[in-house]
Amino acid sequence: MLPSDDRTWENNDVTRRRENSERLEAAAKLVVPGGVYGHGALTTRAHPRFFESGTGAHVTDVDGNELIDFMCGYGPNLLGMGHPRVEAAAERQRRKGDCFSGPTARWVELAEALVERIGHADWAMFTKNGTDATTLCTTIARAATGRRKILVARGAYHGAAPWCTPSDAGVPAEDRAHLLHYRYNDLESVAEAVARAGDDLAGIMVSPFRHDTFVDQELPTTEFARGLRRACDRAGAVLMIDEVRAGLRLARGGSWERLSVDPDLSAWGKALGNGYAISAVVGREDLRDAARRVYATGSFWYGGVAMAAACETLAVADEIGLPEMLTATGQQFRAGLEELATANGFSLRQTGPPQLPMVLFEGDTDFSLGKFFTGDAIDRGVYMHPYHNMFLSAAHTPAIVAEALERLSGSFESLRRYVDAAGPEGSR
Ligand SMILES: Cc1ncc(COP(=O)(O)O)c(C=O)c1O
Secondary structure, three states: OOOOOOOHHHHOOOOOOOHHHHHHHHHHHHHOOOOOOHHHHOOOOOOOOOEEEEEEOEEEEOOOOEEEEOOOOOOOOOOOEOOHHHHHHHHHHHHHOOOOOOOOOHHHHHHHHHHHHOOOOOEEEEEOOHHHHHHHHHHHHHHHHOOOEEEEEOOOOOOOOOOOOOOOOOOOHHHHOOEEEEOOOOHHHHHHHHHHHHHHEEEEEEOOOEOOOOOOOEOOOHHHHHHHHHHHHHHOOEEEEEOOOOOOOOOOOOOOHHHOOOOOEEEEOHHHHOOOOOEEEEEOHHHHHHHHHOOOOOOOOOOHHHHHHHHHHHHHHHHHOHHHHHHHHHHHHHHHHHHHHHHOOOOEEEEOOOOOOEEEEOOOOOOHHHHHHHHHHHHOOEEOOOOOOOOOOOOOOHHHHHHHHHHHHHHHHHHHHHHHHOOHHHOO
16 A cells, blocks of 8 residues: 555655745645645545735636636636636725625626526526525525425535534534435435435435545436425425535536436536636525525625626626536646556546546545545646536636646646555555
8 A cells, every 4th residue: 555644755856945835835734724624625635735926727726826727616617717808897886885684786787687598497596605594495495385394415525514514523414304315316315314304305406416535526316306206295304405516517507407307406616606706505496485584694794896797707607608618628737647647557436527536546545545646636737626516617628637647647647656655555
């Protein structure tokens, strides 16, 4: 076995400045619990923790290293950072004001835009983060049905609130008492969970595809999607799709429209404002009354700037035919990685939709290959993740993807040398 600690990539032959990032992290640890917490800490020691600036598909860390970024802020940067039209729309609104005692006209414009593009949407409500949106979905489902149980897929991430956070720390069992699990793409496990919920089933939440961390991504079978719809219809429960991560990259409207399966509610976030804090819940007519009755608000939830950014993001996405564009560059990236891996004697598992690339090394159960590879890639100016799905933006042009692949050919070669130097014990 190769060592799986986070510093193995330092054995490569490229160096990069890291002093500022490490100094800031040490300083943060004194004044912020854990220093950097949350998804930014999900990476390895090789990944810079702090960033200085970004444009399009490139980010620059606090040490001045410029990187082609395949994480896109874990999703929000849909059109690329600092998109001129989105920034201009945000700036126009910022000059007028952002935070009032009520919404701006952007509230109506954005709701109209979502209702127009998402098949099952007859109305929209706005929040700030994805967690707000998924949590609001469960509240509406419970208000509508007068029931308590919510089904989620085992291992799926729906946010950081007590009902869904992956950590048990600080979470009383009561907060999850009405959560039941099924397995993605497994209708038998859905039927079992539905039976356990009995006459208390409020709703089923599902991701457009399985995009859990650490494991292969999995597209839903049509049978699974239709089975969930049927299960909800039979039980009088609410089907909720969590579009927070995948939304807008897979389709212009709802991600399951291609399967002819409409949910009752869906949660949107991340990409919606191209980096501005905005999320949304959209739903069907028969849930409008329940949505009206729940108490949903936040000091910043009326903010006009993020809504102006979102309206423009949607307009630009339509003009450039976004999902098709991302599919093409995603396929280019996938094919290029495959070729480089094979040329260097590695086998990759690239799963799920190419717009959200997931790249794992075959047999790499402790992610030691992935950690070395992504560490080395950062040294060569490509920011990738060893075990989380990545994201493409419209700013990842074919030329930029080709440039990234060129740099990554060095990382595959470096990994080959590293594995060979480790001898038969470390060979794959
Ligand atoms: C599928 C999914 N749902 C919900 C969330 C929570 O969103 P946020 O981090 O904006 O609260 C995320 C965040 O990664 C997500 O990927």
